[in-house]
Amino acid sequence: MTRAFGFVEWFRPGEHDRVEEALAGMRAAGASYLRTHLSWAEYLSPGSAEWHDWLIPRLAREVELLPCIHYTPPSLSRTGRCSGPPRELQSYADFIDHVLTRYGTCFSHVELWNEPNNLLDWDWRLDGDFLLFCEMVGGAAWWVRERGWKAVLGGPCPFDPLWLDLMGERGVLAQCAAAGFHGFPGTWDSEEGSWGGWDLHLGEMRAVLDRHNPDCEIWITETGYSTWRNDELEQARRFAGALKAPAERIYWYGWRDLPRHVPVQEGLWFDPRHYHLGAVDAAGRPKLLGRLLSTEGVAGVTAITGLCSPGLARAARPAVITGGSGFIGSNLADALLADGQEVILVDNLSRPGVEDNLRWLKERHGDRLHPMIADLRDETAMAEAVRDAASVYHLAGQTAVTTSLQDPVADFEVNARGTLNVLEGIRATGRPVPVIFASTNKVYGALEDLGMRAGDERHVPEDPRILRHGLAEDRPLDFSTPYGCSKGVADQYVLDYAKSYGIPSAVLRMSCIYGPRQFGTEDQGWVAHFLIRALGGEGVSVYGDGRQVRDVLHVSDAVAAYLRLMKALEQGHVAGRAFNLGGGAANAVSLRQVLAEIGRLLGRPVPVTQDDWRQGDQLYFVADTRALSAAIGWQAKIGWRAGLADLAEWLATHRVRPAREPERLRA
Known part of the structure; x- marks a missing residue:
């Protein structure tokens, strides 16, 4: 049975066309869930309530919706910024009460805040012991539960089991039906250095939850992989790996790349990794992951990533063909392989349909074909590809x-x-x-x-x-x-x-x-x-x-x-x-x-x-x-x-x- 999954996608007021395009794309990709933000700060701006009156029901008609309710209105914030705690902590629960009354038929779960240990989402400099956060979110979670909905605790990023344990000791976890986990293995250097794998980290998380609320589920509310280095196969491979993680739900971040003119957070621009996390690019063109999901589903992603295993299988002085899954490349590879040669096939699989050529070659020639899914723009990958080459046909x-x-x-x-x-x-x-x-x-x-x-x-x-x-x-x-x-x-x-x-x-x-x-x-x-x-x-x-x-x-x-x-x-x-x-x-x-x-x-x-x-x-x-x-x-x-x-x-x-x-x- 194919595992269900969802996407994370934030929408801004007035983006009606982008909503429709994203919904169509995510439906074609087989997504069951959508996590999106419902910004408290944005909601109070002129015209925003009308926007959400259209947006929330429209999304809920297509997918199971998880609204992430966060960001303090600056006029109510202790710092004057969206990341600051509200002056009246109960006002957050009051806003959630309004959301449940107005849109509650559109969802069953509500996520309470986003990345609370991230300074840009929650200014913990004013709340070093998280007492304000626990009072605010704990009260909101209790009220969500009282009204008949289920609360999801926002996931810390990077994951911190000590912070999660603190949430349990202060009673927050007892009010939650699920706790979020954020992890982007391979994308952020700071995380890669400490990443121990899904089983390890979710095992740590499960141990904390079992102490405080054994019924609380683990939801991967954000995971993804940035293709800023043009390594689209790695994104597909990370997606396939995340689907095997021991969690009740998974939300992939995200559906579409951010345009370069869009600030990531509160007017700040970051390094390129933030802008290439989508399954399709900023113009809506599918990357390998988006294309495989839309044409072959999760089974296609699993098949291609399994065929192109990590690392380069070494052959004794192989022929190397860049663009080897393409039209001329696949015909050339077939001729070389039929002649008994070992072939390293280098391709980024960016052209729709070429994965069929790769499968065809693999079925015909087996282990003498060594696929390496890489992009010409990746200098390190190209050096690795030709390191042992006897000859190189550069067709890509x-x-x-x-x-x-x-x-x-x-x-x-x-x-x-x-x-x-x-x-x-x-x-x-x-x-x-x-x-x-x-x-x-x-x-x-x-x-x-x-x-x-x-x-x-x-x-x-x-x-x-x-x-x-x-x-x-x-x-x-x-x-x-x-x-x-x-x-x-x-x-x-x-x-x-x-x-x-x-x-x-x-x-x-x-x-x-x-x-x-x-x-x-x-x-x-x-x-x-x-x-x-x-x-x-x-x-x-x-x-x-x-x-x-x-x-x-x-x-x-x-x-x-x-x-x-x-x-x-x-x-x-x-x-x-x-x-x-x-x-x-x-x-x-x-x-x-x-x-x-x-x-x-x-x-x-x-x-x-x-x-x-x-x-x-x-x-x-x-x-x-x-x-x-x-x-x-x-x-x-x-x-x-x-x-x-x-x-x-x-x-x-x-x-x-x-x-x-x-x-x-x-x-």
Whole structure:
């Protein structure tokens, strides 16, 4: 039986849309409970009562609600601050009485204060022996119980069994149905140094409760893990671990990251860890934990965290693939593993669906696959990943032009700085470990200087040499869009490390790769995206006129190029060189032609809508692959029509249930 869990999420007056978004997300994630604050200080401000009249019933309709009632109104506080004890201690119980009368049908339990041993929540400098706190909370707990509700004692942070024992000696615990526990193992350095594990600390807590109130339950009212270092797997792993803790309830902090402009507490800003505790980021994009909960539930979280066990299983000189759960990476890993090699697969699992590729590889190859879920931005993790490497295939990265335009800083950190982290990790080995970097044709810019003419179905270059062979590596670099810049910087660093440090490195500037195990989206992987939409009976949006030309390359041909190029590097050839990789002139095809062929394969036309051109889009890119062929003896073998049919068959079998059965998938 799957254990129930909840989230902690604070809402501010007027955040109606965020409430609805959070409720929808938490429902999809399978949450049963929600802990939120009902600020006494905030409630007395203009309009706040009306806000809570909407908020509390709205939340209670979806989840079992636990309101945490805290923060003294400054006008009633002995210090003039929300953390100060009220001048009249009974006024706290009076406010709770009002809350029970007004909203009591919405919940069964009330939490009394938050983190009372935290100076920012309760100013114990005025109450060093906690006499004021005990009188205030003890009286409120008694009244909650008298009125037929149940009181939850706010959890101290960090956990302090002596403080909890004091609450018992003074009779507070006797009035409480549950006591809260706060713990964030792995996030706060101060806690990590003293953290002994859930069993130890909750065992201490149980011993205290048994002395004073054996019926009092343990509720983990706050636990979580900050992904400020981009270690999303660790967050999922900590979540799975917390679900095993010996407590009657668990509330995960929190659902969504805080935006950077929001103060954490009473106008104070803290270090980055406070802002990355959510299961989704500040823009609402799911992290690994949020995505797994929403798509596969707790079972999916447990399965993935169990598959990717802590630490790196050591293999004798393994191949390392960054982005190894992705489209090209998983196909490349499969080829290497099938050849008998040990593979360390490095991936942050940030792209939806790639965990399926990881499972597929693990099922096929077992213990010779060593998953390491880590982010390129984690310098230490990258050094660990490549420490024993025999070869490195660096495929991971931020892959969409549109995303780079929305967040150019993150794009740079992943693609440019992340690549430097990989290279520095290799340099630290002191060995000449060969590395191939997956670059992009976007390093050549928008190619606006090419003379082009528009045909009926495709744009055609006026230069007959380009029409015959495509664009060669002597084409000047012209970085365009943040994505082109970040990939271009990485491209040049990889080549320079061959010159400056003697690392045998090479670059493949790829055109459009497609094939099985691709999760195509509108922003990246357009061939698969077109097929997924068409198979599902949906229309396709085309940006521009649809005559844009690309030389599409089946992934099996791309994998063959990577393997041959690595062999050449190991033999002391081609280091410090960049090659264009694509299907070449024989596989040059426009978006319109691909859509027409998909319609032929499915036996029905694909509905198409047209939209404006996107920034940085090239009218034409076809890779001249003659230099690569001459260097390593490689040629593309699969024609684009046969490759498209192969991908359509795979998607129909493994990924998309057709909206209606096509007459046949025409080969």
